Amino acid sequence: MIRPAQMDDFDFIYALYMHPSINPFLLYEFMSADSFKPIFEALLADEVLYIFSVSDERQNTPAGMFKLIQLKHRTSHIAYLGGVAIDPTFAGKGLGQTMMQEIISLGASKNLKRIELSTSVHNLRAAALYEKCGFEREGILRNYTYLKHEDRYLDEILMSYIF
Template sequence: MTRQTIPSDFHYIYSLYMHRSINPYLLYEYMDEAAFQPIFDDLQSKNLLYIFEHEGQKAGMFKLVPFAHRTSHIAFIGGVAIHPDFSGKGLGKQMFREIIERGRSMGMLRLELSTATENVRALRLYESVGFEKEGVLRKYTWLKSENRFLDEVMMSYLYA
């Protein structure tokens, strides 16, 4: 089940964003809770941040950001993560099925996302639920903590 975040989800969301195995593939550099709080508050106030639950436990998160005007038929998916304790159990596919259904219920015709070209597990997951590669953005993400750039693969899901 997916649901929008509530203020008490802060520590869970923070722990995922700052997790050593997850952080390199997400938007924000490592930071302390005080620095992350305004980011969380902003995302939550705009209703863009979601929790994925499995059997009553928080198992993952994602952002779903609808576009506007001539692109109002598109939503961007970001901040995707399954907690490492739940990894390898098929929950990523389940979460993405729910994301796709949520996009459909919002009237979206297209979902977009990007991921690092080296994030092979994520690429396999996204393709397995119907996303297609559209191109590579070279030197797109700067990992300050590792002093290097990552190339990103742009992907989309088109509703029939």
């Protein structure tokens, strides 16, 4: 199940963004919760941050997150998909594919014609997942992401899903 993120999701979102195995593949450097709070509040205000939940007997438990940012004007038929992550405690259970299928359905409900994303050339599992879900490689974005804490640049694979 996908739903818009809420203020109560701060701890979950912050933990995912700052998780050592997830952070190198996302947009923000490691930072304190206080430093991340204004970023989180801006994402909520822009209504681009979503939670992916799984159901158990009593509740929906957050298991993943993503940003879906619809572009404007002549590119309003496109959305950028970023910040895609599954909580490591749920890894290996097929939830990434389920979340991607729900993201594609969300895009269809918004009448999108294209969803685009980029992923590190080193993030082979993510690239394979995206391809399995129908995304196609379009090229390499050279020196696209700068990891300040490692003082190095990463190339990214540009991918898209066409409806």
